[in-house]
Amino acid sequence: MNKPVVAIIGRKNVGKSTLLNRIAGRRISIVEDIPGTTRDRITTEVTWQGREFTLIDTGGVEFDAVTTLSEGINKQIDIAMQEADVIIFMVNARDGLLPDDSELADRLRRTKKHVLLVANKAEDTRQEAAAAEFYQLGLGEPLTISAYHGRGVADLMDKIVSLFPAPEPAGSIPAGAIKVAIVGKPNVGKSTLLNVLVGEERTIVDNVPGTTRDAIDISLEFEGQNVVLIDTAGIRRQGKVEVGIERYSVIRSREAIERADITLLVIDASQNISDQDTHIAGYVQQAATGIIIIANKWDLTKSINKVEYNKYVQEQFRFVSYAPIIYISAKTGQEVDRILPAVLEVYQERVKRIPTNMVNNMVKQAIASHPPPQKAGKRLKILYATQAEINPPTFVFSVNDATMVHFSYQRYLENQLRQAFGFAGTPVRMVFKSRGE
Numbered sequence: 554m555n556k557p558v559v560a561i562i563g564r565k566n567v568g569k570s571t572l573l574n575r576i577a578g579r580r581i582s583i584v585e586d587i588p589g590t591t592r593d594r595i596t597t598e599v600t601w602q603g604r605e606f607t608l609i610d611t612g613g614v615e616f617d618a619v620t621t622l623s624e625g626i627n628k629q630i631d632i633a634m635q636e637a638d639v640i641i642f643m644v645n646a647r648d649g650l651l652p653d654d655s656e657l658a659d660r661l662r663r664t665k666k667h668v669l670l671v672a673n674k675a676e677d678t679r680q681e682a683a684a685a686e687f688y689q690l691g692l693g694e695p696l697t698i699s700a701y702h703g704r705g706v707a708d709l710m711d712k713i714v715s716l717f718p719a720p721e722p723a724g725s726i727p728a729g730a731i732k733v734a735i736v737g738k739p740n741v742g743k744s745t746l747l748n749v750l751v752g753e754e755r756t757i758v759d760n761v762p763g764t765t766r767d768a769i770d771i772s773l774e775f776e777g778q779n780v781v782l783i784d785t786a787g788i789r790r791q792g793k794v795e796v797g798i799e800r801y802s803v804i805r806s807r808e809a810i811e812r813a814d815i816t817l818l819v820i821d822a823s824q825n826i827s828d829q830d831t832h833i834a835g836y837v838q839q840a841a842t843g844i845i846i847i848a849n850k851w852d853l854t855k856s857i858n859k860v861e862y863n864k865y866v867q868e869q870f871r872f873v874s875y876a877p878i879i880y881i882s883a884k885t886g887q888e889v890d891r892i893l894p895a896v897l898e899v900y901q902e903r904v905k906r907i908p909t910n911m912v913n914n915m916v917k918q919a920i921a922s923h924p925p926p927q928k929a930g931k932r933l934k935i936l937y938a939t940q941a942e943i944n945p946p947t948f949v950f951s952v953n954d955a956t957m958v959h960f961s962y963q964r965y966l967e968n969q970l971r972q973a974f975g976f977a978g979t980p981v982r983m984v985f986k987s988r989g990e
Contacts, residue, residue: 556598557606557717558636562661563643564653565613568673572643572700573597573610576710596770604714609637614657634660639667639716641709646675646684646697658690667716670695671709676702730772730779731900734809734842737819738829742849746819746883747771747784750892775893783809810836814944815843815899815978817892822862822880823853826869834870841945843899843979844876847892852882875971877978899978905946907974909939912948919969925962933957936988947982955985 561569577597595610634640642661644654661668672684675697687695696712698705735743751771771782785806810816816837820830837844846866854862859880866878877895881888916938925933937951948970952958967981 557604557638558609559599559606559639559641559713560609560611560634560637561641561643562611562634562657563613564651564657567613567643567645567648568700569613569643570595570610572641572671572673572698572706573608575700575703575706576608601710602714604717606638606714606717614653634664634666637666638718639669639713640664641669641671641713642692643671643673644687644690644695646672646680649683650686650689654687655690658692662691668692669709669712669716672697673700675699676704730781731815731896732781732783732813733896734783734785734806734813734816735819736785736806736810736816736833736837737847738827738833741819741821742883743819744784746817746847746849746881746889746892747782749883749886749889750782776897778897780893780896783813785809807836810842811840813840813842814903815845815896816840817845817847817896818876819847819849820866821850822848822857823850826866831869834873834876838873838980841980841982843903843945844873845892845895845899845978846870846873846876846878848878848880849883851880852885852887873980875977875979895978902976903944903946903979905974905976906943907940907946911974912938912940915969915973916950916966919966923965925957926959928957931957933962941984942982945980945982946976947984949984949986951988952985953988955987958985 561572563569573595576599597608599606599608640661642658644650670687670690670692672681672687672695675681675684676699681697684695684697696705696709698709700706735747737743751773771784773780773782818830818834818837820826834844834846848862848866863878867874870876877899879888879891879895881892883889916935920935925935927933931954934953935950936953939949941947941949950958950966963983963985967983970976970981
């Protein structure tokens with residue numbers, strides 16, 4: 554069953570993102586006292602009075618758009634208005650009625666959608682009384698709220714769900730979606746790649762570094778498998794993160810990595826791999842998500858030998874040497890069709906479970922070929938091994954003394970596991986426990 558969609562529309566700095574965060578009960582949209590902070594459509598799932606719906610936050614409308622970015626913001630707003638069953642038209646009770654409010658009201662009347670006129674920032678009775686002037690917009694009685702303080706929000710939610718059509722009989726809800734985060738430093742083509750994968754212009758694409766600020770979830774189906782794509786802001790190194798908006802963007806991107814099953818690390822093949830690129834790969838490794846390296850803008854590298862570049866990428870990302878590399882051009886669509894099949898392959902590796910007897914046989918062979926090291930006349934003994942978890946694959950080794958496990962021997966055992974069982978594209982966690990623990 555399709556959930557109703559509610560879009561929050563309004564000019565800049567009227568409090569749209571604050572309302573979304575208030576309803577969601579957590580910070581999803583970035584909130585700064587800077588007009589124009591929200592750019593893409595940001596969505597969250599909401600339940601109220603037993604009804605579930607999708608709430609969309611949008612950027613502030615710009616009627617005199619003079620840049621490609623502002624044009625993109627307006628386009629996203631138009632799409633949100635088309636998708637919505639109910640539109641929250643938000644105005645600012647402190648500012649009073651402005652010409653842009655009137656122009657936007659004219660556009661909203663033409664949509665033939667349910668429109669709720671909401672006067673935000675009405676913290677006291679004086680501002681509530683002043684909101685009466687918004688009757689002039691011809692959209693009915695303005696609902697006065699304070700999204701920041703939560704005043705009037707419950708009444709607004711009651712009104713929203715009252716406008717929904719009667720619920721349809723519940724159908725089967727697909728489960729087990731693969732969560733895929735698209736990450737990389739600013740301006741490597743993440744949003745362009747997302748749009749190609751989805752098949753529509755779902756996020757704003759602009760040649761200004763850092764255009765995407767929030768993490769955005771988009772669902773699709775590929776070969777019968779549900780996939781959730783998470784587009785994120787470009788990640789800079791810690792020391793180069795600006796306060797405010799960009800700081801929240803990095804937090805959002807790291808959160809996206811941590812909740813993903815697989816990460817697409819997008820790099821710019823027309824440039825050298827930077828510390829920033831490897832720094833992001835480090836985040837992915839720490840989160841133990843699967844990883845596929847996407848070398849984008851390959852169409853700009855006519856003189857580069859792929860074999861040599863492949864060696865170069867593997868050397869720079871040697872700590873995630875298990876990551877497959879796909880060379881694409883998101884702009885032209887070159888080789889993009891290889892990405893989702895690779896996602897499914899890596900996911901299958903992440904959920905692969907190896908029988909205990911096969912794990913122990915592999916360990917015995919590994920020990921016979923390369924015995925564990927000795928320490929102070931005492932030798933490490935591996936008594937038993939088993940796969941304890943999947944996604945990521947996690948192996949537990951019962952040993953006589955876990956303090957004797959040297960990282961080099963752990964790496965050797967991991968290499969033997971990969972040689973025997975694969976696990977391409979995914980980290981393998983290894984836990985060593987002393988006997989009796």
